[in-house]
Amino acid sequence: MIRKDIKALAAYHVPDSSGMMKLDAMENPFLLPDDLREAWAKELAQVEINRYPDADMQGLREMIAKQEGLQPEQVLLGNGSDEIIQMLLIASEPGVCVTPAPTFVMYELISRWLNRSVATVPLAKDFSLDANQFLQVCAREKAVMAFLACPNNPTGNLWDKDVVEKIAKGFRGLVVIDEAYAPFSERTHTDLIAPNVMVLRTFSKLGWAGLRLGYLLGDAKMIADLNKVRMPYNINSLTQASARFFLQNSDVFKKQARDICFERNRMMASLMALHGVEVFPSQANFILMRVQSADAVFESLKERGILIKNMHAHGGLLDQCLRITVGSKDENNAVLAALREIIS
Ligand SMILES: Cc1ncc(COP(=O)(O)O)c(C=O)c1O
Structure with a gap:
């Protein structure tokens, strides 16, 4: 069975x-400061919990897009960034996915659930990443996608900008730059967004782990295709209302x-x-x-x-x-x- x-x-x-x-x-x-907690509770009390959530979340996507200097059509929301990793692996064409090793475990775990293969590129002793080696593995495996956690989990380091850029520009498949730790990092990579390069973020580490909200930034056409494998109503009404409120108090x-x-x-x-x-x-x-x-x-x-x-x-x-x-x-x-x- x-x-x-x-x-x-x-x-x-x-x-x-x-x-x-x-x-x-x-x-x-x-925790939230007391005054903010009270105001948040008032917002949540307004939510019409008898109704399904707003399905395309235009308002929330507009707020995130504005913050990133992008268009709302370039934003996809997920129930945590884990769910977006799953959407990416469901929707991308069959073939190998390449990741550095060690890195965030969910790339490999979700790939396994979906019967997809993963090839790994070992980091050096100091946890640096060799872009040429990474690109060679991508070519050897005829890979279709790659995940780069920037900064990387569990090592905590951020690979040099030229390493990330070389991979993003040198690999023809889908490159997902996972910026879960962007709030604590000296650099982000939205400038690298291209038809095959996307940036993944989460609000979990910023202080909303309990809400489960992640977002993907990318080319509008790619986002529209990925949106086809998004569960209807994947972001519940309380999360949507909370996120709008927290973004106003960022x-x-x-x-x-x-x-x-x-x-x-x-x-x-x-x-x-x-x-x-x-x-x-x-x-x-x-x-x-x-x-x-x-x-x-x-x-x-x-x-x-x-x-x-x-x-x-x-x-x-x-x-x-x-x-x-x-x-x-x-x-x-x-x-x-x-x-x-x-x-x-
Ligand atoms: C690199 C990386 N990406 C994504 C996630 C998942 O975050 P979320 O809580 O949004 O599912 C984590 C969580 O630890 C992470 O370390």
Whole structure:
């Protein structure tokens, strides 16, 4: 009844974080200020919940387009950017998809669900990406699409602009530049948008992970075709109303993102001072570091009520690596104090 390969898969595992300091999923640590929370609740109370949501979300797409200096026809909305990755993989022509390795796991996972093959290009030891090697693999595999997470998850680094540009201009298939961490990064790539180059974003990391809203920016014709595989009403009315309200108050979230970047840089400097810890540069709201025993450090933090992400099981370049989401100042201080005790 169920495909054998699906039976063999493990469901996406979200660890139990009840009662823990949650620093494993790149969420924004800040709640909404009280006045904004009250005004938001009033907006939500107006929503006609008995009706299906606005199906083409013109108003919301206009707001996002304006923010990006694009046209509303160049914006596609998804229930999280995960759903857009799924739409891209459903709609693109059959053939191989190329990604760097390691990178965001959903590119490969969704490809598997859809019986699509993925070829990977290993990053160098310092997590840099060789554009020529990437293009060679694309040619060898006669690839039809590529995903480039900029900045990359789980490594946190942003590949050089000329690397991204060389791939975007040198590969004839569909290039998706995934900018999930754009709010924390020094550079974005909307200038590279072309008939075969699209930019993927999410509001999750900016502070709305619970809403599930992502968007794709690209050529209007491409967006119109992808829109044909979008589930009707994929963005619920409460998310639509919340997003419109939050976009009108975007300064609050921009300030939070600046605070997170400040904390990230402070954390990186303090982590570097720990004995035997290698800290990798980050342009995101998380930090990847290599320790002497990732399993032991992960478990010791967990015992102290701090949940981070242990990347060690992935092996290879992620050997002995841990990924820590940047939290609030107090949370980060607690992590540093715990690590100073554990790693001494
Ligand atoms: C690179 C990258 N893209 C996309 C996503 C998915 O984000 P969303 O919450 O919008 O589905 C993530 C989440 O961690 C990510 O790291």
